[in-house]
Amino acid sequence: MDWLDADGFEVARQVLQRGIAAVYAIAFLSAVAQFRVLLGEHGLLPVPRYLARSSARGPTLFSWRYSDKLLLAVAWTGAAVALLLVAGLPQLGPPWLPMLAFLLLWALYMSIVNVGQTFYGFGWETLLLEAGFLAAFLGSNEVAPPLPVLLLFIWLTFRLEFGAGLIKIRGDKVWRDLTALYYHHQTQPMPNPASWFFHHLPKPLHKVEVLGNHFAQLVVPFFLFFPQPVGSIAAAIIIVTQLWLVLSGNFAWLNWITIIVATAALGDGAIAAVLPGDPDLTPDYAPTPVWFTVVVLAVTALMVVLSYWPARNLFAKRQLMNASFNRWHLANAYGAFGSITRERYEIIIEGSLDGEEWREYEFKGKPGDPSRMPRQFAPYHLRLDWLMWFLALGAGGESWFIPLLRRLLAADRRTLRMLRKDPFDGEPPRQVRARVFHYRYSTWSELRQTGQWWIRRPVGMLVAPTSRL
Structure with missing residues (x-):
């Protein structure tokens, strides 16, 4: 034919x-x-x-x-x-x-x-x-x-x-x-x-x-x-x-x-x-x-x-985004960014050996250290980093985030390899906590003066200091 x-x-x-x-x-x-x-x-x-x-x-x-x-x-x-x-x-x-x-x-x-x-x-x-x-x-x-x-x-x-x-x-x-x-x-x-x-x-x-x-x-x-x-x-x-x-x-x-x-x-x-x-x-x-x-x-x-x-x-009034209509993931609905967030919040995880000095864990892709220029990772998919973004939007996370904190308290080697930086070089911290920060891009003048790509300020506490059981 x-x-x-x-x-x-x-x-x-x-x-x-x-x-x-x-x-x-x-x-x-x-x-x-x-x-x-x-x-x-x-x-x-x-x-x-x-x-x-x-x-x-x-x-x-x-x-x-x-x-x-x-x-x-x-x-x-x-x-x-x-x-x-x-x-x-x-x-x-x-x-x-x-x-x-x-x-x-x-x-x-x-x-x-x-x-x-x-x-x-x-x-x-x-x-x-x-x-x-x-x-x-x-x-x-x-x-x-x-x-x-x-x-x-x-x-x-x-x-x-x-x-x-x-x-x-x-x-x-x-x-x-x-x-x-x-x-x-x-x-x-x-x-x-x-x-x-x-x-x-x-x-x-x-x-x-x-x-x-x-x-x-x-x-x-x-x-x-x-x-x-x-x-x-x-x-x-x-x-x-x-x-x-x-x-x-x-x-x-x-x-x-x-x-x-x-x-x-x-x-x-x-x-x-x-x-x-x-x-x-x-x-x-x-x-x-x-x-x-x-x-x-x-x-x-x-x-x-x-x-x-x-x-x-x-053509539905309530159009679904990224939806599958069958078990085989064929003929799906797609779409992205139907809404745009106006402010950026980040969850920053910190650990401490003594309960006094707190050090920050850094992720590979998501913003953390304000002086670090964002990196290119796509088309590779950093799944944990993406879930951290959703967590900052209030999109749940209780099922996986608390287990993540437990892994950090135990200094689990595989989990630490998912991160960019372990501030304790493999030593288990005594406590961990999760804080919420507001992030915005620096201006041209702020970048020249401080070398920071982000300007951040603390907003509150997501998870209070938690110790190993």
């Missing part, structure tokens, strides 16, 4: 397959480094306890049993398969080989997400799962990319961008009066090295940025479905706006995977037009096997049916 072949989208397929696989590699390696401390047998929210108490979880290999060794086996296997896909090796074989590889990534990572509880409760987890599932049906190098699958990726990009745009317009008034960026760069979860400078751009330029964001999210996505070169131009606009977000903040792999899935609308002809010379980017393909066409059509039909719920959500 040649009419199902998307000739002229080979570059898009290569970027989709290799890019999504690269994000999976990062996600699995993140699990290797962080999962046991946060959710392992002796973690802050132990998976065995969760499995014993909850029946609301989705499909997971760990329903059989959980152990830290099994988790590491799952994560290392996922990382290895993902890196093979990044190198393009399974794509050199028949279509079923990359299909099985991506379905394995999807199943393994879904097993992790479905027991990850609040530490995996981010929209980009379901986004990665949905993208990985779709990537399984892009075929291999020997056959043309299937048009229905590329259209599903475009539909995913549409939901990502248009859904995020609607969330903003329907949500906080600062998106409607164009003042959102007066606050966002300062109050976003994890600023990066450039965020301070973005915050200090002229306010009229901030309004232009917000207006451009609305255009990119509420208008441009419709043009992704147009014939070439219009579809490529729409994809390019989305990619450029996402790169702007990459420059100004740390949002794990959200922006990067949005860039990757948006390439589904980039045609080889449009790419060749901006490259030097006259490159031929589309190879000759073998006929597509009938079995693969049948699989693609079946998956397309499944996704069309599942898309009813996120499509309805786009």
Whole structure:
């Protein structure tokens, strides 16, 4: 069925397959480094306890049993398969080989997400799962990319961008009066090295940025479905706006995977037009096997049916943000920053050996030491740092934060490796406490005078001094 072949989208397929696989590699390696401390047998929210108490979880290999060794086996296997896909090796074989590889990534990572509880409760987890599932049906190098699958990726990009745009317009008034960026760069979860400078751009330029964001999210996505070169131009606009977000903040792999899935609308002809010379980017393909066409059509039909719920959500009065409507994390609803916080508060954990002198624990990504410039970590996801931001907003944390303090009192080595600085060099403190501070960016003059990127003041006590039992 040649009419199902998307000739002229080979570059898009290569970027989709290799890019999504690269994000999976990062996600699995993140699990290797962080999962046991946060959710392992002796973690802050132990998976065995969760499995014993909850029946609301989705499909997971760990329903059989959980152990830290099994988790590491799952994560290392996922990382290895993902890196093979990044190198393009399974794509050199028949279509079923990359299909099985991506379905394995999807199943393994879904097993992790479905027991990850609040530490995996981010929209980009379901986004990665949905993208990985779709990537399984892009075929291999020997056959043309299937048009229905590329259209599903475009539909995913549409939901990502248009859904995020609607969330903003329907949500906080600062998106409607164009003042959102007066606050966002300062109050976003994890600023990066450039965020301070973005915050200090002229306010009229901030309004232009917000207006451009609305255009990119509420208008441009419709043009992704147009014939070439219009579809490529729409994809390019989305990619450029996402790169702007990459420059100004740390949002794990959200922006990067949005860039990757948006390439589904980039045609080889449009790419060749901006490259030097006259490159031929589309190879000759073998006929597509009938079995693969049948699989693609079946998956397309499944996704069309599942898309009813996120499509309805786009036009609902109470639009859901980052919601899954099924147990397999397919055809999800997306969106971010429907409301913007105006003030920044941080939870600072301190310890003491004598109850008199208090020393501060420092995290890798979240603001702490006012004189330390924020660092770049995205697309890597510092899960504990992100949860600390939510904790400062008053979004719970009792289930994991008190266990974190207990680990610090015990000077647990694995937990301390999650931090940037242990002020006691491995020695257990006598007491710990958690204080609330108000943070704001320094001005240009304050930075020159003090060398501090942040100005902070104490607000109150979250957890009073607590001793080891």
